[in-house]
Amino acid sequence: MATETEVGELLHQRGWRTAFTVAERVNAWAALVSAIERGYGDDIYEYTNDLYCRNWLHEAWLLLDEHIVQLWTPQIKVLDDRYKAVTIDDDGQALDQFHRLPGPDLWWWRRHPRILTGDLGRSLHSAGAVGADPDTA
Numbered sequence: 776m777a778t779e780t781e782v783g784e785l786l787h788q789r790g791w792r793t794a795f796t797v798a799e800r801v802n803a804w805a806a807l808v809s810a811i812e813r814g815y816g817d818d819i820y821e822y823t824n825d826l827y828c829r830n831w832l833h834e835a836w837l838l839l840d841e842h843i844v845q846l847w848t849p850q851i852k853v854l855d856d857r858y859k860a861v862t863i864d865d866d867g868q869a870l871d872q873f874h875r876l877p878g879p880d881l882w883w884w885r886r887h888p889r890i891l892t893g894d895l896g897r898s899l900h901s902a903g904a905v906g907a908d909p910d911t912a
Contacts, residue, residue, distance in 0.1 A: 786831065800831045
């Protein structure tokens with residue numbers, strides 16, 4: 776198993792735009808979850824781009840030293856639970872209209888925000904997503 780620096784470099788070589796750290800990607804996931812809790816304001820393409828921070832963590836977890844995984848897993852689990860609480864599982868039906876869905880183990884791609892607001896909300900509504908209107912939520 777590899778150190779955090781080695782994993783960041785390895786994933787960068789595999790196509791990630793930079794050699795991220797676990798802390799950077801956990802912070803990005805936390806920021807996305809918080810944005811969804813407030814009512815996500817960007818468009819569908821920004822949203823799908825933002826979801827990739829969780830993909831990076833998924834890939835890194837397969838490579839990282841066990842002690843790093845144990846250190847960060849509780850925080851990621853809390854964020855995953857918060858994400859699940861503010862999203863709806865539609866098996867990816869809405870997002871699939873805009874972005875090819877990755878494998879089923881990347882479960883966060885099969886959910887969308889419960890409160891559909893702004894550009895993202897309009898796009899997801901147009902793809903058949905059912906969610907709460909921010910004015911009634």
